[in-house]
Amino acid sequence: MNTVGRYGNLGGSIRCVVSVSILTEGWDANTVTHVLGVWAFGTQLLCEQVIGRALRRQSYDLNEEGLFNTEYADILGIPFDFTAKPIIAPPQPLRETIQAKAVRPE
Numbered sequence: 001m002n003t004v005g006r007y008g009n010l011g012g013s014i015r016c017v018v019s020v021s022i023l024t025e026g027w028d029a030n031t032v033t034h035v036l037g038v039w040a041f042g043t044q045l046l047c048e049q050v051i052g053r054a055l056r057r058q059s060y061d062l063n064e065e066g067l068f069n070t071e072y073a074d075i076l077g078i079p080f081d082f083t084a085k086p087i088i089a090p091p092q093p094l095r096e097t098i099q100a101k102a103v104r105p106e
Contacts, residue, residue, distance in 0.1 A: 030056040037078035047078050 003009035032054040041047050054073035063069050 030058050032056070032073065034074045034076070035078065036076045041078065051075055051078060 004011040004014045006012050035050060035054045037047075037050070041050075051073075054075060057068065058071055059069065061069075
């Protein structure tokens with residue numbers, strides 16, 4: 001990280017570094033080409049959310065074959081598991097509810 005943007009060094013060709021937390025706030029950035037996870041992700045959903053930001057298409061123009069051109073994003077350091085099985089949570093018993101009603105003073 002300390003040689004980003006310094007030509008001739010590792011990361012010298014990187015033009016912009018953005019805090020990855022901006023990729024978790026619903027901001028649609030279709031120019032993200034690399035995601036480097038350098039912090040601990042709390043949940044699988046957060047991993048999916050950050051990766052999803054990088055998978056936005058940059059162009060919706062069709063090529064000669066009437067198809068989208070292939071676009072890629074490099075995802076590094078994010079513990080994303082494509083083979084994760086869904087966790088089925090058993091139904092919880094209903095909790096006792098107390099119904100409150102407004103009453104007149106008299």
